[in-house]
Amino acid sequence: MKKSAWYPVAATRDLRAGPAKAQLFGTPLVIWRGEDGYGALADICPHRGAPLSEGCVDKAAITCPYHGWRFGPDGQCVAMPALAETPSRIRAQAFAAAEHDGLVFVQMEASRHDFAPPPPQQDIASATREDSVTIRASLADMAENILDTTHTSVVHAGYLRQATRRQLVQPEVRCGADWIEVVYPESATPSGLVSRLFGTDCYEITDRFRAPGIAEVEYRCNGRIEFASRFYLSPASDNETRIFSRLSIRGTSLLSQLKVSIVRAMLRRVVSEDEEILGLVTDNVERFGRRPGLIAPQDFLRAGIDAILRGEAPERPDHVPQIYV
Ligand code: FES
Ligand SMILES: [Fe+2]
Structure with a gap:
């Protein structure tokens, strides 16, 4: 992951x-809103080290x-x-x-790139809910988990999908320079409770990852988006990911x-x-001191996620097999 990328660190409402x-990236920060805009400093006073967030x-x-x-947003006392x-x-x-x-986005390593907002989500004139949580996982593992069917x-048996009702399907993988x-x-379409709640069982589902750390899941019916979610992922540390999510129906x-x-309650x-x-x-990877890097044929997105996090363009897998979901 590039430290010159902009990642969200706090919701403005907080x-x-x-x-x-x-x-x-492992650095504790204090974020605040002052009359000149938002400030982000290392959460340690240069005098005796008190946490400025207090x-x-x-x-x-x-x-x-x-x-x-007193310190200004540029760090000056x-x-x-x-x-x-x-x-x-x-x-x-x-x-x-x-x-x-x-959200407040922060850039840890200065570069000549000013903040460029991520592409807007497709407007579906929707009811939305927002949330945030920190999960003990690397950003790549977290992104893959959100997008992995x-x-x-197995993990959400009966809730999202049912192991006894797996369907054989042919997915399609697409990519661009940074997604x-x-x-x-x-x-x-999942046979679990969530789809029944939406009222139909004919959704085309898109799972997407885009730089520098956005996971998106969309449900379309007859080409029209009915449900969309965006998860802004932020690397709190190597093994902790902060997630700011938005669900829209x-x-x-x-x-x-x-x-x-x-x-939202189900999610x-x-x-x-x-x-x-x-x-x-994460505990096990730390216990063994190594992270298995096996990418199976059904792990369609993982190599692309890893490439995007290295700042490279993802490649479409040569072969996308049918899978049971
Ligand atoms: S620790 Fe003395 S002013 Fe901050
Ligand atoms: Fe999951």
């Missing part, structure tokens, strides 16, 4: 009451909870309460921050609102099952 703790926001600056030094004149050379470590889509009838997707035909009626709330159970298996995977 910054209304004051600064928030965050973490990116301080408070004063106009554009954040105030350290220990001796009250702008005030020391014990001195009439503040020395000009004192700085906290600062990172570029930008707001988009209700082959574990669902890869697999499209499943309608016959692959077509329609803005009360029924659509109710459905999206039910889907929470799905996420907790994934959290458990991914936690076991």
Whole structure:
């Protein structure tokens, strides 16, 4: 993963009451909203090391909870309460921050690339719900897990798919310079509760990964998107991924609102099952000190996800076999 890429670290709604703790590439951060916009600093005061996230926001600056030094979004110390004149050379470590889509994005390593927002999701005039969670898994494992249909009838048996009702289908894989997707035909529609909730059983399902860390799942019926989800993945550390998710169901009626709330509640159970298996995977990889890199024929997206995370263009697999889902 490139540290010059922009990753989300906090939801703007979580910054209304004051600064928030965050973490990116293993570095603890404090994120806040001041009168000049968003600030992102290493969460350690350059004086004695107090966590700035325990301080408070004063106009554009954040105030350290220990001796009250104040720092601007560029890291510059702008005030020391014990001195009439503040020395000009004192700085906290600062990172570029930008707001988009209700999230604060941070760039850990400066580059000449300004923040470029990811492509907008297709507008489906929808009822939406947002969530965030941190899972003990690498970003690549997390992305693959969200987009992988082959574990669902094992880990989420009966809920998303049922092991006894597997269907043989021919998926299609497509890719571009910085994205890869697999499209499943309608016959692959899950037979579990979620599809029944949407009211039909004929969805074409698209699972997509795009740089620098976005997973998307879309359900289409007769070419029209009925359900869409986007998961912004952010590498809190090598083995922890922060996820900011948004679920959207077509329609803005009360029924659509109710459905999206039910889907979110169900997804929470799905996420907790994934959290458990991914936690076991991560513990085991650490126990053995190595990560098996086997890519099976049905792992359509993994090589592409790994390529995109290296900053390379993904390649379409030579052979996409039929699989049982
Ligand atoms: S530790 Fe922050 S001002 Fe002293
Ligand atoms: Fe899962």
